[in-house]
Amino acid sequence: MATNYVTCPNCQSSNPGNFTTCTNCGTMLPFNQGPMQPMGGQNRPLPGADKKLAAGLCGILLGGLGIHKFILGYQQEGIIYLGMFGAALIISIITCGIGSILFLVPSVMGLIEGIIYLTKSDEEFVQTYIVNKKPWF
Numbered sequence: 001m002a003t004n005y006v007t008c009p010n011c012q013s014s015n016p017g018n019f020t021t022c023t024n025c026g027t028m029l030p031f032n033q034g035p036m037q038p039m040g041g042q043n044r045p046l047p048g049a050d051k052k053l054a055a056g057l058c059g060i061l062l063g064g065l066g067i068h069k070f071i072l073g074y075q076q077e078g079i080i081y082l083g084m085f086g087a088a089l090i091i092s093i094i095t096c097g098i099g100s101i102l103f104l105v106p107s108v109m110g111l112i113e114g115i116i117y118l119t120k121s122d123e124e125f126v127q128t129y130i131v132n133k134k135p136w137f
């Protein structure tokens, strides 16, 4: 297993992987592709797809703060989340905690959005939220 070998398509003899022509018959050898090399570019990274997991988890865990919106570059929507969170905080202080039920509004919205992000494929996610910039859900 120390050296990769390439089999000659002409005479079937094994040649060291770094050789470009067969040592036996001189035929051009096929390009030696290592086992870890992606075939046909199917592992090509999709720009923006790396944000899916981060935005999804932040939506689920910290939904009320709108962090997932800032991750996606939606400043305005993130500020609306923070506004809802702040309003819920003020109302819950004024009402001695009764208004704390309002925290559920941004939290549940963030939770739902986070789940939607995570259930989309990378292609759908990038198309919807990076390319088309869909602001809500």
Ligand SMILES: [Zn+2]
Binding pocket: 008, 009, 010, 011, 012, 013, 022, 023, 024, 025, 026, 027
């Ligand atoms: Zn050969």
